[in-house]
Amino acid sequence: MSDLIRAARTRARLTGAQLAERLEVTTAAVSQMEQSERRGTIQLDTLRRALAALGQDIRLDTAPSSPYAPFAPSNVTDEINRALDEGRPELALRLLTHAASMIAENPDRFSAESLEWRPTEVGDHRWEQLFRAVMSDAIPAGRAKPNWATAKRLPRAWYPFGQYPSLKARAKTSTPAGLRALNIMVDERSLARA
Structure with missing residues (x-):
């Protein structure tokens, strides 16, 4: 939740x-x-x-029901955290890329508020930067980018699937330029398949 x-x-x-x-x-x-x-x-x-x-308070609110709500950044963040907690990074990437494609293909289904509201972050700071980069790219040109959507460059190259030598080798040659600039090494095919 x-x-x-x-x-x-x-x-x-x-x-x-x-x-x-x-x-x-x-x-x-x-x-x-x-x-x-x-x-x-x-x-x-x-x-x-x-x-x-923790010096925080909870804010409860309602939002119109929508079949696109599971793909809003706040909901995807929670699902990615759950997948990572379960040791399922492949699922985390699949959740992220599917949500990003839903936003890119259906921008009129997501209000500015549903894109902006994100009370939590992905627990792993590297995955958080990947999340920010992929979701920011999904928001169509002409729409304001949420405050959270600016990714920071990692201090050294990170291979989310470095435990698989073939994926690591592929990532070295086919990581999209935007992710490569952030030191996030994920090959184009893994991003498309997820």
């Missing part, structure tokens, strides 16, 4: 143990809160209490 606690904890540069101390609970309880939030089973008062310990 969401990843607000972990995102706020990360921004505050706190460990789970440090948040547990603030909440006067165990580290395991903080882990359980974060997991139940991702599953969408967390109690609202528990979420509020955890966020308050």
Whole structure:
């Protein structure tokens, strides 16, 4: 569902143990809160209490129901975090590229607000930069880019699928220029197939 606690904890540069101390609970309880939030089973008062310990408050809002809502940046972020937590980077890339293609092919189905609103980030900073680059490219020319959509260059080359020698070799020669400039090495074919 969401990843607000972990995102706020990360921004505050706190460990789970440090948040547990603030909440006067165990580290395991903080882990359980974060997991139940991702599953969408967390109690609202528990979420509020955890966020308050991080100096944050929760904002609830409604949005019109849409078949395109699962492809909005906020929802895709949460799904990518879930896939990465499960050790499924291939799924994370598939989710990202599919959402980007939905935005690029159906720009009129996404309001400026649905593209801008993104309360959490991808937990892995490298994947976050890949997310920003791919999603920014998907937003058609003439539409304002969200504040979060500027990717930062990684300090050294990163191969999301470096554990596969053939994909790493392919990425060295066929990574799109925009990603290569960011030191994100993903070959064109993997981006298209995902």
